[in-house]
Amino acid sequence: GSLVAAGSRAGYLALAVGAAALLCAGETRAVTRAAVPLLLLALCFPLRTGQRIAAAADSLAAFLAPAPVVTAPADASTQQHLDSVRQAWREVGMHPWLGVGYGRALYLGLPAPAEGAVSTGALFRGAQDMPLTVLAETGPLGLVLLLAAVVAPLARRPRLPLGVRAGFCGLLAASLTQETLWNTRLLAIAVLVTGLAWQAAEARGPQEGDRV
Numbered sequence: 174g175s176l177v178a179a180g181s182r183a184g185y186l187a188l189a190v191g192a193a194a195l196l197c198a199g200e201t202r203a204v205t206r207a208a209v210p211l212l213l214l215a216l217c218f219p220l221r222t223g224q225r226i227a228a229a230a231d232s233l234a235a236f237l238a239p240a241p242v243v244t245a246p247a248d249a250s251t252q253q254h255l256d257s258v259r260q261a262w263r264e265v266g267m268h269p270w271l272g273v274g275y276g277r278a279l280y281l282g283l284p285a286p287a288e289g290a291v292s293t294g295a296l297f298r299g300a301q302d303m304p305l306t307v308l309a310e311t312g313p314l315g316l317v318l319l320l321a322a323v324v325a326p327l328a329r330r331p332r333l334p335l336g337v338r339a340g341f342c343g344l345l346a347a348s349l350t351q352e353t354l355w356n357t358r359l360l361a362i363a364v365l366v367t368g369l370a371w372q373a374a375e376a377r378g379p380q381e382g383d384r385v
């Protein structure tokens with residue numbers, strides 16, 4: 174209900190990836206039980222999500238066009254995301270090995286790099302994309318360490334409960350449009366949830382299929 178009312182596109186992405194993980198594990202009942210109330214709630218908001226997705230698609234098409242599209246309708250939220258991604262790639266080009274420094278962009282802000290010699294006066298506070306923000310701030314080594322950390326819970330033996338694994342995959346998918354695990358509050362929640370899930374997995378011991 175919160176997802177439908179908010180119309181969060183990152184939320185829908187996370188839901189889709191989590192549902193796909195459950196379907197791959199054969200948990201069709203769980204996906205069906207979630208899909209039915211979600212569909213009923215979507216009928217109460219028939220235009221909101223569709224309009225947001227359509228506006229975002231138009232903004233993305235204009236962003237990717239080879240020539241500027243002056244008359245293209247712009248979705249403000251999507252435009253901010255795309256601008257932050259473009260700024261992050263410029264920072265990566267300027268600091269390709271060590272990045273700009275841990276925490277400098279996200280918490281302090283840096284003068285946003287501009288095309289040419291003219292500065293816009295805007296601040297770069299990280300991309301709306303967790304891996305890209307990490308790459309811009311800490312370079313390739315930081316990105317490799319982050320990827321190793323987020324993959325570790327999925328590779329752990331005994332495995333995390335299926336529901337936690339599906340939700341964690343959804344969280345990682347959503348991080349492509351926000352700084353999910355780079356935000357200390359969200360990171361603390363993720364650490365607590367996965368820590369408790371590990372305890373639960375160890376308490377139940379190895380189960381059939383855990384090592385397949």
